[in-house]
Amino acid sequence: MAQRWQTTGCALYGRAEKFCAVTLIYARRGYRLSMQNANPSIPNPDQIRRAPKVLLHDHLDGGLRPGTIVDIARATGYDGLPETDAAKLGEWFRAAADSGSLERYLETFAHTCAVMQTEQALIRVAAECAEDLAADGVVYAEIRYAPEQHLERGLTLEQVVEAVNKGFRQGERRAREDGNRIRVGALLTAMRHAARSQEIAELANRYRDLGVVGFDIAGAEAGYPPTRHLDAFEYLKRENNHFTIHAGEAFGLPSIWQALQWCGADRLGHGVRIIDDIQTDEQGGPVKLGRLASYVRDKRVPLEMCPTSNLQTGAAASYREHPIGLLRRLHFRVTVNTDNRLMSGTSMSAEFGHLVEAFGYTLDDMQWFTVNAMKSAFIPFDERLAMINEVIKPGYAELKAEWLFERAAAATPLVSGSTADEG
Numbered sequence: 001m002a003q004r005w006q007t008t009g010c011a012l013y014g015r016a017e018k019f020c021a022v023t024l025i026y027a028r029r030g031y032r033l034s035m036q037n038a039n040p041s042i043p044n045p046d047q048i049r050r051a052p053k054v055l056l057h058d059h060l061d062g063g064l065r066p067g068t069i070v071d072i073a074r075a076t077g078y079d080g081l082p083e084t085d086a087a088k089l090g091e092w093f094r095a096a097a098d099s100g101s102l103e104r105y106l107e108t109f110a111h112t113c114a115v116m117q118t119e120q121a122l123i124r125v126a127a128e129c130a131e132d133l134a135a136d137g138v139v140y141a142e143i144r145y146a147p148e149q150h151l152e153r154g155l156t157l158e159q160v161v162e163a164v165n166k167g168f169r170q171g172e173r174r175a176r177e178d179g180n181r182i183r184v185g186a187l188l189t190a191m192r193h194a195a196r197s198q199e200i201a202e203l204a205n206r207y208r209d210l211g212v213v214g215f216d217i218a219g220a221e222a223g224y225p226p227t228r229h230l231d232a233f234e235y236l237k238r239e240n241n242h243f244t245i246h247a248g249e250a251f252g253l254p255s256i257w258q259a260l261q262w263c264g265a266d267r268l269g270h271g272v273r274i275i276d277d278i279q280t281d282e283q284g285g286p287v288k289l290g291r292l293a294s295y296v297r298d299k300r301v302p303l304e305m306c307p308t309s310n311l312q313t314g315a316a317a318s319y320r321e322h323p324i325g326l327l328r329r330l331h332f333r334v335t336v337n338t339d340n341r342l343m344s345g346t347s348m349s350a351e352f353g354h355l356v357e358a359f360g361y362t363l364d365d366m367q368w369f370t371v372n373a374m375k376s377a378f379i380p381f382d383e384r385l386a387m388i389n390e391v392i393k394p395g396y397a398e399l400k401a402e403w404l405f406e407r408a409a410a411a412t413p414l415v416s417g418s419t420a421d422e423g
Contacts, residue, residue: 050399055140055373113149122167148191191218272316328368364400
C-alpha cells in the first residue's frame with residue numbers, strides 16, 4: 001500500500017520534486033498523508049489573486065473596460081461599436097478574438113483605438129488599467145501602447161505620452177487608496193508596418209525618466225521583419241536604452257534570431273516558437289536544444305509568454321500543451337503575461353489559474369515566474385532587487401505559511417463556555 005501511494009503521489013506532483021521527496025520520506029515511515037498534505041503550496045484561486053505578480057507584456061488598447069468604451073464612444077460621438085451594452089460588448093470582443101478570423105481580431109483594436117483619441121480618454125483608460133491590475137495583485141507592470149495610433153483628433157505624440165503617464169499616476173494613487181500597491185511603467189511601441197520607428201524610439205528616449213521605461217515594435221511579423229527598424233534599435237543601443245521586440249509568436253525562429261542577433265533585443269515579446277528549436281523524445285528520452293534555443297537559455301533572454309493569447313492565435317492547442325510547461329522545466333527565463341485582457345477575457349490571476357490547473361504548479365512555481373519577470377523589468381537593478389526582496393518574496397512566504405495556521409485552527413477542538421468557566 002505504501003509503495004502504491006508513493007507512486008501515485010509522485011505522479012501527481014512530479015513537477016514539484018521537493019514535495020514528492022517529503023511525501024516519500026513520510027510514506028517510508030508508515031505515515032499516511034492526504035494529497036493536500038503532500039503539497040500544501042498548490043494555491044487556491046483566492047491565493048492566486050492575492051499573490052504578488054509582475055506583468056511585462058500587456059497592451060493598453062487591449063485592456064479597456066467594456067463600460068469605459070461605451071462611455072467614451074457616447075461622449076465623443078463614435079458610432080461604430082457593434083454593441084452599446086457593456087456586457088454584450090465584452091462578449092463580442094472575446095468572441096471576435098476567439099473566432100479564428102484575423103480580420104475580426106484586428107477589428108477589435110479598431111474600436112478600442114477609436115475611443116482613445118483625446119487626452120481625457122487616455123487618462124481614464126490608463127488610470128483604470130493601473131487600478132484593475134492592482135486589484136488583481138499585480139505589483140509591477142510595464143504597459144505598452146503605440147502613440148502613433150492616437151493622433152486622429154489632433155493630439156501630438158508628446159501629448160499622448162503625457163496623458164497616458166498622467167493616467168498611470170492617477171491609477172497608482174487610487175490603488176493605494178484602495179489598499180493596493182502597484183508601480184506602472186510605459187513601453188512606447190512602433191508599428192512594424194509603418195515608418196515611424198525612429199521617431200518613436202527618440203520619443204521613448206526623451207521620456208525615459210518621466211514614466212517611459214522602454215521601447216517595442218508590434219504588428220504582423222510576416223513580411224515585416226524587425227530588421228526593417230534597425231536604425232531605431234541602433235539608436236536605442238547608443239543611448240543605453242531598453243527595448244523588447246514582438247518575435248516568435250507567429251513567424252517562427254527567423255523572427256527570434258533577427259530580434260536577438262541583428263537588433264539586440266533585451267527581451268522577446270512572446271518568443272513561444274523557440275520550442276521549434278527544441279527536440280523532445282515522446283518516450284521520455286533526453287531533450288536536445290538547438291543552437292538558438294541554447295543561446296536564449298544560456299543568455300537568460302526573458303520570454304514574455306501569454307498563454308491565453310497564444311491559444312487564440314494558434315501558437316498552442318491547449319494550456320496543457322503550451323510550450324511554457326517544457327520551457328519552465330528546462331529553466332528558460334519564462335514570464336507569464338496577459339497580452340490583451342479585454343480580447344482574451346483574462347487577467348494575471350486567470351493566466352496563473354490555467355497554469356496551476358494544467359501543470360500542477362505551486363506557489364513556488366508562481367514565485368519563480370514572478371521573480372523571473374521582476375529580474376527582467378526595465379527599471380534600475382537596485383529597484384528590481386528591492387521589489388523582489390521586500391515585496392515579492394515576503395508576499396509568497398506569507399501565502400505559503402497560511403496552511404499551517406488553517407490546519408492548526410481546524411485541529412483545535414472548540415471548548416464550550418461552561419467547560420471554559422470551570423477551568
